[in-house]
Amino acid sequence: MAVTASTTAPGDKDLWQTPPHLFGRLARDYGPFDLDAAARSTNALCSGWLGPGGLVEDALAVGWAAYGRRVFLNPPYSQPLLTTFVSHAANQVHLGVERVVCLLPATTEVRWFQMYVYDYFRRRWRPGVSVEFLPGRVHFVRPGGAPAVNPPAGSLVVIFDPPSD
Numbered sequence: 001m002a003v004t005a006s007t008t009a010p011g012d013k014d015l016w017q018t019p020p021h022l023f024g025r026l027a028r029d030y031g032p033f034d035l036d037a038a039a040r041s042t043n044a045l046c047s048g049w050l051g052p053g054g055l056v057e058d059a060l061a062v063g064w065a066a067y068g069r070r071v072f073l074n075p076p077y078s079q080p081l082l083t084t085f086v087s088h089a090a091n092q093v094h095l096g097v098e099r100v101v102c103l104l105p106a107t108t109e110v111r112w113f114q115m116y117v118y119d120y121f122r123r124r125w126r127p128g129v130s131v132e133f134l135p136g137r138v139h140f141v142r143p144g145g146a147p148a149v150n151p152p153a154g155s156l157v158v159i160f161d162p163p164s165d
Contacts, residue, residue: 014076016140016148017043018103026072030101030159035068037100038075038085042143046072060088065096074103083112086158090116093128093162106133106154117158127163131156 018026023045027033037059039049048067050059055067064071071092075085082104089100107113114120117129125131137151 014078014081015040015043015143016074016077018045018072018074019139019141019147020045022103022134022138023072026101026103026157030099030157031070031072033068033070033072033101035064035071037064037068037071037073037089043141060084063095064092064100069098071097071100072103073100077105083110086112086116090126090129090160093160098162100160102158102160103138104156104158106156128161130159130161132159 036046036049041053138155
């Protein structure tokens with residue numbers, strides 16, 4: 001199946017929620033999570049979240065270790081926010097966060113993937129990074145609760161742990 005262009009307005013895409021069944025599975029495998037680092041009251045999946053109405057309005061303006069040890073991140077997918085969130089997440093494990101688990105588009109050719117996930121020149125995952133490619137396509141939950149239909153691309157889970165030097 002080919003990747004197709006999204007017909008969703010970029011602002012709406014940034015509000016989509018991770019399906020609860022997928023979040024539950026990720027929490028069992030990689031959590032439990034005590035912080036949702038990019039949410040709002042309508043889509044937060046943890047009791048503590050960063051974003052409008054949360055513990056802090058701007059998740060990119062603070063270190064996350066003060067708010068949680070195991071962090072879940074389904075960032076806004078619009079650019080440049082996606083790259084900025086991935087960069088910030090990758091740095092948090094150097095600043096006291098135990099683990100950051102990110103649900104991201106499976107676009108391995110993009111800059112954020114090459115800079116923070118896979119070291120193209122050394123042909124290996126970056127230290128402390130592991131990746132889970134999800135089968136099929138994630139049907140995110142739209143604002144209002146309806147599942148998204150015909151997702152344009154696949155997803156992957158990037159796990160940032162402190163590198164073992």
